[in-house]
Amino acid sequence: MADGAKVAGGLMVFVALACAPIWLVLARRSTASQPEIELPVGQKRCVESAEFMRQRHAALLVDWRDAVVREGLNRYVASDGREFRISLTGTCLGCHTQASAFCDRCHAYIGVSPECWSCHVRPSENP
Amino acid sequence: MDVPGLCLFFGVIVPSLAVVSFFGGFAWKAIGWARSPVPFHIPITCGQQRSLPWIRSNRLDNPHTPMGAALRVALAVLLFRPLLRNTMTEIYAGPKLTYAPSRWLWLFAVMFHWSMLVIVLRHLRLFVEPVPAWVLTLQRFDRFFEVGHPVIHASTVLFVLGLGLLLLRRLSSPQLRYISILNDYFPLFLLLGIGATGTLLRHYSNSDAAAIKEFVMGLVTLSPLAVSGIPALFYVHLFLVSVLLAYFPWSKLMHMPGVLMSPTLNLANNSRAVRHVNPWNPPVGVHSYAEYEDEFRGRMIEAGLPVDKL
Numbered sequence A: 001m002a003d004g005a006k007v008a009g010g011l012m013v014f015v016a017l018a019c020a021p022i023w024l025v026l027a028r029r030s031t032a033s034q035p036e037i038e039l040p041v042g043q044k045r046c047v048e049s050a051e052f053m054r055q056r057h058a059a060l061l062v063d064w065r066d067a068v069v070r071e072g073l074n075r076y077v078a079s080d081g082r083e084f085r086i087s088l089t090g091t092c093l094g095c096h097t098q099a100s101a102f103c104d105r106c107h108a109y110i111g112v113s114p115e116c117w118s119c120h121v122r123p124s125e126n127p
Numbered sequence B: 001m002d003v004p005g006l007c008l009f010f011g012v013i014v015p016s017l018a019v020v021s022f023f024g025g026f027a028w029k030a031i032g033w034a035r036s037p038v039p040f041h042i043p044i045t046c047g048q049q050r051s052l053p054w055i056r057s058n059r060l061d062n063p064h065t066p067m068g069a070a071l072r073v074a075l076a077v078l079l080f081r082p083l084l085r086n087t088m089t090e091i092y093a094g095p096k097l098t099y100a101p102s103r104w105l106w107l108f109a110v111m112f113h114w115s116m117l118v119i120v121l122r123h124l125r126l127f128v129e130p131v132p133a134w135v136l137t138l139q140r141f142d143r144f145f146e147v148g149h150p151v152i153h154a155s156t157v158l159f160v161l162g163l164g165l166l167l168l169r170r171l172s173s174p175q176l177r178y179i180s181i182l183n184d185y186f187p188l189f190l191l192l193g194i195g196a197t198g199t200l201l202r203h204y205s206n207s208d209a210a211a212i213k214e215f216v217m218g219l220v221t222l223s224p225l226a227v228s229g230i231p232a233l234f235y236v237h238l239f240l241v242s243v244l245l246a247y248f249p250w251s252k253l254m255h256m257p258g259v260l261m262s263p264t265l266n267l268a269n270n271s272r273a274v275r276h277v278n279p280w281n282p283p284v285g286v287h288s289y290a291e292y293e294d295e296f297r298g299r300m301i302e303a304g305l306p307v308d309k310l
């Protein structure tokens, strides 16, 4: 039964580790729901619909990069016919002035750190 | 808790039942193994046994201390060392018989298992809030090549490739195909399905990752909630993972705890130094010589036999 104790101990460590996320939320008493993001004031619609932007802003930015850098195009026609200048700093960040109040919140929540900011100017915390 | 029907079924009920089957079955099996007797002392020995002090013994492949045995188990778990000993036997015209090392299983198994570990640890970003720093560091290494958008993780490629090669290995050798049964193919296809749905989810579905995390955190806090913006593909991935969890304890996947519990690997080869008692031996009535002499001393002396005690 010396082995019995080892097996019981091993099983308990295994269950404790495998359920670690549950103990962590219990300890932190958090509901861990999606972060609040601060939307630009006085604006009704982003480049595309909110649903589209939530799901595909990253893909859209990659398409924009390819359009500008590889094809030399700098106009984007949105699905509702409005035209935009293709520019992260000029167009996107023109409205979303504070990355820390918008981009960074979701990015931190899901643990991504896009490479965009290694070249592009981050809208610093001056509004 | 207001989760609509199908989402409730695939997102909450099936995963919960799977978790119950996983932990329940896992404990059930492990306890069953712990209770089964080990009648013989049966470590596999692959080197010189410890004997006289001036004969060098192989401490790793023929360990004579529990420490040595633990080290051997650790190397088997971390590096799959036993698989390096695989050999392949072939007959050529002649007839000529050859034996050669065969390390494909080692290579493919290492690719698959290590990348699976990295993937599972990376998934913690969906289960813990805030995301632990070490998960981000692991992810950074995994994204080292910065290829594709979203960046393709090296572990994803190795996982799917390793599984594919393990499957090909089974299919390409006639001997191996002959001994392979459903229980060998099913986990490979299941894991390939998980890899395929996960990869599609990341690279083709444009999913709203924050919504998925919110849903997962709902499960983790044991208060499931309906979240909009989650693609159906996510539920397919989750369903296949649930099948894996539910199936795990009742299948060969239990080699995971099994490797730690196998007496061929975890016993020290010290059977000459330490007596191994077979636990299912019935109590043996022993009649020692001293007792024998006590019983027959008088008659032995009468018959002129030598006795120890007078």
Ligand code: HEM
Binding pocket: B076, B077, B078, B080, B083, B109, B113, B166, B167, B170, B184, B187, B188, B253, B255, B256, B257, B259
């Ligand atoms: C401590 C953890 C583990 C260790 C040390 C380990 C070790 C091994 C080894 C040595 C083999 C090759 C065995 C053989 O075919 O002779 C193997 C095969 C396999 N393992 Fe694991 N394993 C572990 C955990 C897991 C887990 C958690 C899973 C699945 C979720 C898994 C899935 C598989 C599958 C599907 C195969 C069969 C490959 C084939 O077709 O031959 N393993 N494992």
Ligand code: HEM
Binding pocket: B116, B119, B120, B122, B123, B126, B153, B156, B159, B191, B194, B195, B196, B197, B198, B199, B201, B202, B203, B209, B212, B216, B234, B237, B238, B241
């Ligand atoms: C409840 C458990 C799980 C959940 C909720 C889950 C969820 C997800 C999600 C949301 C993604 C997409 C990630 C992204 O967009 O970056 C993903 C990807 C993936 N998943 Fe899972 N998963 C689970 C378990 C597993 C398990 C057990 C395995 C492997 C055995 C696995 C293998 C993969 C793979 C290979 C990918 C590919 C993308 C990558 O992360 O590189 N998943 N999973």
